[in-house]
């Protein structure tokens with residue numbers, strides 16, 4: 001009745017669905033969702049619904065395949081991130097967030113990193129008129145709040161995972177991107193994450209290392225006003241964000257200098273021409289956060305329906 005692949009999938013996942021590890025991890029994840037949504041609402045954010053298909057989505061120049069659907073002759077892509085929708089949603093409310101499912105057709109070489117899924121969820125937020133400093137401060141407070149709340153509400157789960165969660169201290173350390181790259185050649189993020197026992201910011205990415213929407217510092221051409229947060233203990237990247245390009249001229253210039261096809265972004269450009277607010281924000285992966293909180297080796301172990309690149313998954 002089933003294909004061998006389906007048979008293998010059921011074999012692999014059925015018992016896992018009833019496992020103590022998954023049951024407890026999903027409880028932790030539920031607390032993470034509650035703590036983060038509650039915190040943001042308390043800080044004046046309005047939750048918006050995620051966008052699943054759109055004619056325009058994050059270009060993501062790294063090796064991420066496109067997933068498309070066609071409807072009555074209109075072509076949509078599955079959302080790789082809500083970056084453009086966040087900027088446009090700020091026309092409606094000043095502070096917004098969404099739990100946004102992202103589809104990124106990651107290459108099979110990333111199957112063993114323990115950090116990459118083809119479908120994952122970002123807590124994606126954006127603040128009108130904010131600076132990078134302000135969103136970094138919010139990010140620190142948000143992470144601290146989540147870890148405190150999970151610690152209080154999930155003591156049995158933390159015991160089960162033998163996880164001694166340390167609530168980090170503000171302000172988190174910062175390292176400039178170029179300095180990090182020069183000091184620890186190769187996988188510098190991995191090394192820095194390994195060597196620290198509290199989260200670390202990487203700031204000021206080089207313009208060629210990021211997408212066109214991160215704002216280039218007018219006083220330091222070639223350097224972006226953006227940041228990544230790295231988890232400690234080798235868990236790697238937690239979030240990415242920054243201030244955004246938002247004026248039509250700048251957005252157009254950045255698209256062109258990146259070598260992208262402006263036509264692909266025509267709808268977004270049309271909104272920029274009418275006027276988009278200045279903003280800053282970030283997206284933090286919920287699946288990776290769950291992995292970090294549970295201290296698990298892979299994201300797959302703590303996800304209910306993990307889509308590991310190259311593997312058939314429910």
Ligand code: AMP
Nearest residue numbers: 115116117120238239240283284285288
């Ligand atoms: P990005 O905009 O690419 O930095 O993605 C934002 C956040 O989503 C990252 O910081 C990660 O926490 C998470 N993320 C990105 N790609 C993946 C993936 N393939 N699987 C799981 N989480 C991801």
Ligand code: MG
Nearest residue numbers: 228237239240
């Ligand atoms: Mg990133």
